[in-house]
Amino acid sequence: MNWSRVEQRIGSNRFQRLQQAKVGIVGLGSGGGFVALSLAKSGVRHFTLVDDDVMEVGNVVRHVCDLRSVGQLKVTAVSALIAQRNPEAVVKTYPKRIQDCWQALAELDLLIVGVDGERTKFEVNAVCLERKLTAIYAGVYERGEGGDVVWIRAGYGPCYACWAAQLREDIAALPEGPALDYGLSIEEQDLRAEPGLWLDVVRVAAAQTHFALAVLSEPDDGEPNLRGNTLLIANRDLEFFPGVTTPAQSSHWIQIDRQEDCLVCGAVSASAAEDEPPVSLQELTAPSPFDRQDSEQ
């Protein structure tokens, strides 16, 4: 493969870091599958894929794999796609639920969380904190109206539980819904009436990939080139904060800080971020260095 254009674009050192990095992806639905393929096309070579699901005909309209993969495990199908784009890639596959193979996360540099359920994300969060593993979570809102991506660096700033408590108070309290790609809680028959769904999911997954590349291409102690730890993405006009409309096709950076009283990351070793006060959603509506709207495309 000729990677010279990628290497020229990002520089040799960064490209080398991408090639050496070990990336795990938990959940290979429409979002996780897209991230896996996009990272492979960006030069990432070491993958660990975790998903116990099989490709079904109904998945095809919103997945990077097509009809040829129907009946295959998603880890097998996505692994084959990666090999077509980056033959040098080394892919470990775990056709299991993450809860049954936490050892898959050993020795990773970064975890991409592409699972839907908040409960699973909380379980992944606890294990990542324990193992000091950085993770990037994504969620797509109902009917693909928008979504969000957050970068959680274990031991610094918020954990996923702190973050969710501030951003998704209402969602975190809900019982686990049906397993659908990236938190979509809509009925299968509605999918046919949503021709933009694939694009809506991909827009969020593309942002998740950008986060991953920003984190992976920096040295261990470097700060990735991100304007905050969270990107709120509007596919339609959305009101993330009362009275503030984020227009369709735009996004909004915010920084969510650690909650001092978080029981999840409070148990893990203290960090400098502990001195920072928790931030409420109300406070987030006030202008801050990260409070700006960016057109993504």
Ligand SMILES: [Zn+2]
């Ligand atoms: Zn926490």
